[in-house]
Amino acid sequence: xxxxxxxxxxxxxxxxxxxxxxxxxxxxxxxxxxxxxxxxxxxxxxxxxxxxxxxxxxxxxxxxxxxxxxxxxxxxxxxxxxxxxxxxxxxxxxxxxxxxxxxxxxxxxxxxxxxxxxxxxxxxxxxxxxxxxxxxxxxxxxxxxxxxxxxxxxxxxxxxxxxxxxxxxxxxxxxxxxxxxxxxxxxxxxxxxxxxxxxxxxxxxxxxxxxxxxxxxxxxxxxxxxxxxxxxxxxxxxxxxxxxxxxxxxxxxxxxxxxxxxxxxxxxxxxxxxxxxxxxxxxxxxxxxxxxxxxxxxxxxxxxxxxxxxxxxxxxxxxxxxxxxxxxxxxxxxxxxxxxxxxxxxxxxxxxxxxxxxxxxxxxxxxxxxxxxxxxxxxxxxxxxxxxxxxxxxxxxxxxxxxxxxxxxxxxxxxxxxxxxxxxxxxxxxxxxxxxxxxxxxxxxxxxxxxxxxxxxxxxxxxxxxxxxxxxxxxxxxxxxxxxxxxxxxxxxxxxxxxxxxxxxxxxxxxxxxxxxxxxxxxxxxxxxxxxxxxxxxxxxxxxxxxxxxxxxxxxxxxxxxxxxxxxxxxxxxxxxxxxxxxxxxxxxxxxxxxxxxxxxxxxxxxxxxxxxxxxxxxxxxxxxxxxxxxxxxxxxxxxxxxxxxxxxxxxxxxxxxxxxx
Amino acid sequence: xxxxxxxxxxxxxxxxxxxxxxxxxxxxxxxxxxxxxxxxxxxxxxxxxxxxxxxxxxxxxxxxxxxxxxxxxxxxxxxxxxxxxxxxxxxxxxxxxxxxxxxxxxxxxxxxxxxxxxxxxxxxxxxxxxxxxxxxxxxxxxxx
Numbered sequence: 001x002x003x004x005x006x007x008x009x010x011x012x013x014x015x016x017x018x019x020x021x022x023x024x025x026x027x028x029x030x031x032x033x034x035x036x037x038x039x040x041x042x043x044x045x046x047x048x049x050x051x052x053x054x055x056x057x058x059x060x061x062x063x064x065x066x067x068x069x070x071x072x073x074x075x076x077x078x079x080x081x082x083x084x085x086x087x088x089x090x091x092x093x094x095x096x097x098x099x100x101x102x103x104x105x106x107x108x109x110x111x112x113x114x115x116x117x118x119x120x121x122x123x124x125x126x127x128x129x130x131x132x133x134x135x136x137x138x139x140x141x142x143x144x145x146x147x148x149x150x151x152x153x154x155x156x157x158x159x160x161x162x163x164x165x166x167x168x169x170x171x172x173x174x175x176x177x178x179x180x181x182x183x184x185x186x187x188x189x190x191x192x193x194x195x196x197x198x199x200x201x202x203x204x205x206x207x208x209x210x211x212x213x214x215x216x217x218x219x220x221x222x223x224x225x226x227x228x229x230x231x232x233x234x235x236x237x238x239x240x241x242x243x244x245x246x247x248x249x250x251x252x253x254x255x256x257x258x259x260x261x262x263x264x265x266x267x268x269x270x271x272x273x274x275x276x277x278x279x280x281x282x283x284x285x286x287x288x289x290x291x292x293x294x295x296x297x298x299x300x301x302x303x304x305x306x307x308x309x310x311x312x313x314x315x316x317x318x319x320x321x322x323x324x325x326x327x328x329x330x331x332x333x334x335x336x337x338x339x340x341x342x343x344x345x346x347x348x349x350x351x352x353x354x355x356x357x358x359x360x361x362x363x364x365x366x367x368x369x370x371x372x373x374x375x376x377x378x379x380x381x382x383x384x385x386x387x388x389x390x391x392x393x394x395x396x397x398x399x400x401x402x403x404x405x406x407x408x409x410x411x412x413x414x415x416x417x418x419x420x421x422x423x424x425x426x427x428x429x430x431x432x433x434x435x436x437x438x439x440x441x442x443x444x445x446x447x448x449x450x451x452x453x454x455x456x457x458x459x460x461x462x463x464x465x466x467x468x469x470x471x472x473x474x475x476x477x478x479x480x481x482x483x484x485x486x487x488x489x490x491x492x493x494x495x496x497x498x499x500x501x502x503x504x505x506x507x508x509x510x511x512x513x514x515x516x517x518x519x520x521x522x523x524x525x526x527x528x529x530x531x532x533x534x535x536x537x538x539x540x541x542x543x544x545x546x547x548x549x550x551x552x553x554x555x556x557x558x559x560x561x562x563x564x565x566x567x568x569x570x571x572x573x574x575x576x577x578x579x580x581x582x583x584x585x586x587x588x589x590x591x592x593x594x595x596x597x598x599x600x601x602x603x604x605x606x607x608x609x610x611x612x613x614x615x616x617x618x619x620x621x622x623x624x625x626x627x628x629x630x631x632x633x634x635x636x637x638x639x640x641x642x643x644x645x646x647x648x649x650x651x652x653x654x655x656x657x658x659x660x661x662x
Numbered sequence: 663x664x665x666x667x668x669x670x671x672x673x674x675x676x677x678x679x680x681x682x683x684x685x686x687x688x689x690x691x692x693x694x695x696x697x698x699x700x701x702x703x704x705x706x707x708x709x710x711x712x713x714x715x716x717x718x719x720x721x722x723x724x725x726x727x728x729x730x731x732x733x734x735x736x737x738x739x740x741x742x743x744x745x746x747x748x749x750x751x752x753x754x755x756x757x758x759x760x761x762x763x764x765x766x767x768x769x770x771x772x773x774x775x776x777x778x779x780x781x782x783x784x785x786x787x788x789x790x791x792x793x794x795x796x797x798x799x800x801x802x803x804x805x806x
Contacts, residue, residue, distance in 0.1 A: 101692030604742035631712030
């Protein structure tokens with residue numbers, strides 16, 4: 001270790017670290033550490049002058065190892081590795097001492113934080129002395145991409161990728177792509193029609209020769225690693241052959257089971273048992289809902305009933321014997337675009353969603369006001385089918401709670417303004433109230449929309465009611481009392497229709513995908529990005545990216561930005577056809593290996609194989625392309641023959657000793 | 663160190679935290695400016711499956727009062743099943759500690775996800791309190 005020349009760079013992080021850690025004291029301490037020949041502090045080590053300072057110091061002082069005491073390695077480790085590379089040092093001779101997240105931010109007392117910072121730096125310096133230069137591995141990458149979810153996010157990413165020449169698969173669990181945006185009538189702040197934006201994009205996706213839509217399908221299993229994923233996709237049976245069907249529509253016109261609640265219209269309308277979810281569906285291939293199909297239900301009693309769709313189909317595309325199938329895809333990257341679910345309003349019984357017919361949610365309002373919806377654009381009271389003379393919108397349902405759903409839905413305020421304007425435009429005589437907690441008009445053109453609404457006679461009530469009631473009698477309607485923070489008094493509001501603007505929540509599939517893809521979620525249940533600002537699209541799993549609301553609530557504008565960004569991130573990764581991956585992997589010291597084979601079964605990736613050498617010695621071998629560097633094999637080896645690079649036994653033991661004894 | 667007064671000493675915990683869940687969770691605790699006792703020294707490993715029993719013994723031998731191993735929840739392991747191997751090793755290491763006359767409670771295995779910053783803080787608080795009750799690592803006084 002005498003030969004090593006360690007440099008320690010202390011970052012103030014503005015005042016984030018310097019506020020609670022005595023930099024001067026720590027500096028003096030670091031200078032006393034064995035092997036440390038140079039210590040320097042700076043306000044912002046990650047800034048350009050900070051990085052320049054590191055590079056110059058490395059060269060001027062002939063440093064061989066570098067400790068940077070700053071924020072968590074999960075933030076800037078890769079940045080600083082590049083700094084070392086530019087200074088001519090191996091990027092893996094760097095160790096980060098996390099004195100921000102693990103020290104200055106979690107302790108108030110300066111003395112305590114300073115002492116702990118010294119400990120953390122000592123631990124890092126002891127490890128740094130034992131670091132070895134590592135070479136990055138370059139692997140071949142498949143230039144094809146899987147997108148999970150075919151909503152506006154998945155569509156936007158797919159078009160970026162395919163238009164850049166990458167083969168792209170969209171796996172969509174529903175029979176059609178389009179997602180929630182297809183259910184919307186208009187989009188804020190411009191109030192242009194949702195379908196006019198979305199449906200041409202859906203057609204573009206369908207027509208693009210490089211995009212393959214796998215609708216009515218789900219990801220079953222994912223294996224492999226960045227650049228080389230093997231994905232097994234379960235294709236549910238549509239009972240209609242996609243290669244034959246011409247989408248003529250005869251089958252769903254003739255189907256006699258007509259009274260099934262239409263999911264697309266949230267049950268406000270009906271559909272047939274063989275159906276496409278909405279007229280602009282892509283692909284427009286119908287599927288049979290076997291739970292409601294007379295033929296399939298008849299089979300349970302051993303009878304062959306109906307079969308009208310099969311008889312009517314002019315191209316013999318209906319196939320009752322079709323079974324679900326599995327296909328395997330080889331892709332280099334995966335984009336998760338699984339979107340959100342709407343908060344279940346019945347979880348807030350005080351608003352009466354389950355109790356009163358005239359309480360609806362925002363998405364139901366969208367279907368009612370849509371010209372292609374169940375009422376062809378008429379807003380009606382579900383209780384009597386009449387046009388309401390007063391409508392009240394409640395914001396923030398299932399949002400911004402002190403415990404529970406703490407997050408803001410980021411679309412509700414604007415959707416309420418949009419809905420209010422739509423009512424005013426269509427029924428100028430109607431009274432419209434919006435109960436809000438505060439109006440968040442944060443996007444481009446949003447405040448302008450709010451101001452426009454303010455001039456239209458919409459009543460803004462600052463406050464949410466605690467309970468909704470209904471009057472008795474024939475002409476019944478809803479009413480509630482609410483403390484209006486603007487009037488500073490309790491008022492009573494009578495209304496014929498109540499619209500709940502509900503939050504976005506993470507969909508059920510998230511948990512399964514967490515397991516299949518090795519991802520994690522944040523406290524709100526949405527997927528966790530690698531870093532909110534530096535890597536907002538990447539995930540902890542290399543090669544897996546996020547697009548849209550699966551990462552957290554967003555409006556359409558933000559979803560499209562995020563999704564196109566995902567396209568850019570994937571392109572950056574795959575365009576060259578080869579990927580450099582971190583050399584943090586395992587390696588077998590054949591001299592020490594006894595050939596016992598204990599490591600082979602513990603590897604979760606099958607990256608270890610047992611080999612017989614020419615001298616008939618049995619040794620373990622690590623397949624580098626498959627190894628992800630978890631180090632489980634190294635912990636298992638009874639002969640200490642496996643080196644877990646960057647986390648070697650010697651390095652960890654040195655850290656332990658430094659952690660305990662000053 | 664100010665160790666003379668039995669029961670009121672500041673325990674030293676060596677924590678092995680996996681990069682993806684527990685270390686991330688401890689980072690988030692910082693991000694949220696949560697406060698916890700300054701007793702823990704964190705060593706980052708890629709996976710809890712990397713933690714060898716010898717690391718734990720080394721820490722205790724060197725005088726750590728407690729050892730915390732933090733991994734992803736079962737089923738959520740970033741490396742599929744490394745945490746399951748970790749469980750097996752921790753169970754055996756606890757047996758070994760018993761045989762060596764060391765209270766196995768000095769070794770703690772916890773699943774801390776990247777969003778469970780509060781859980782991380784609570785664990786450090788509780789472990790610190792428990793170790794204060796257990797007293798110093800007997801190996802430390804043995805050396806004297």
